[in-house]
Each structure stands twice: as structure tokens, then as C-alpha cells.
Amino acid sequence: MRLRKEVDEMQEKDILLIAKISDALAHPARIKIFRYIMEQNKKRQRICNKDLVNHFDYSQATISQHVKKLSDAGLVQVKREDRYSYYFIHLGTLNDYLVATKKFENM
Known part of the structure; x- marks a missing residue:
């Protein structure tokens, strides 16, 4: 995606970070899953x-798809142990998102 030249x-x-994270949180189910994790x-x-x-009240496939979207955006980390995958919030990405949105608020 190309942006105008005046955007440094x-x-x-x-x-791009705001767009990526906002897209991942654009579905109500993903917000609920993210919040619960x-x-x-x-x-x-x-x-x-x-x-x-x-x-x-979602199927395993639906949960997996939503978690993958959150993971692809960097919001959720997946750690695999044996047969299980455990989910953790990636606080660094969440913080970067909040800082980026705050910059736009202060413009």
C-alpha cells in the first residue's frame, strides 16, 4: 500500500500498525476472545x-480461525506444548498499537 509523500x-x-490491529479486532468474536485471553x-x-x-459458543474451527487472525496481527502469541497450543497476549504489540493511536489523537 502506498501513501502520499507527505506522510513520513x-x-x-x-x-499500517493501526490498520493491521484494527482489522484483527474488527469482529466482535475476536474482541471477546482477545479480552478473555x-x-x-x-x-x-x-x-x-x-x-x-x-x-x-463457537466451534473449534471458528475459534482457531479467530485466534489465527489475532496471532497474525501479533496480538496473541501461541506456544505449543505437546498436543496443546496455549495463548498469551503479546503486550508489546498491544502497547505499540495504543501508542500509535495516541499519536494520531494528539495531531
């Missing part, structure tokens, strides 16, 4: 796909 490299980087991580609980399927 740093702004372009922020714009964050809440459980704060309690130091490990969350796997089975936990998400049991908590939400």
Missing part, C-alpha cells in the same frame, strides 16, 4: 483452544 516513514509505520493471562491462567471452545 514513521507515520506510515503507525498507520487477556483476563485469564492476568490471573496467570494458561488458555488453550479447548478452554476457548468450552467458554464460548
Whole structure:
């Protein structure tokens, strides 16, 4: 994606980050899943796909698709152990997103 010349490299980087994260959070189910993973991580609980399927009224395939979108955006990290995949919020990406949106608010 090309942006106009007056948008400097740093702004372009922020714009692309905001677009990527906003796209990942554009579906209500993904926001619910993201929030639940964050809440459980704060309690130091490990969350796997089975936990998400049991908590939400979505199929395993649907949960997997939504988590993949969150993971591709860098919001969720996946750690595999044996047969299970555990999900953790990537706080660095979340912080970068919040900082980038704050910059635009202050323009």
C-alpha cells in the first residue's frame, strides 16, 4: 500500500500498525476472545483452544480461525506444548498499537 509523500516513514509505520490491529479486532468474536485471553493471562491462567471452545459458543474451527487472525496481527502469541497450543497476549504489540493511536489523537 502506498501513501502520499507527505506522510513520513514513521507515520506510515503507525498507520499500517493501526490498520493491521484494527482489522484483527474488527469482529466482535475476536474482541471477546482477545479480552478473555487477556483476563485469564492476568490471573496467570494458561488458555488453550479447548478452554476457548468450552467458554464460548463457537466451534473449534471458528475459534482457531479467530485466534489465527489475532496471532497474525501479533496480538496473541501461541506456544505449543505437546498436543496443546496455549495463548498469551503479546503486550508489546498491544502497547505499540495504543501508542500509535495516541499519536494520531494528539495531531
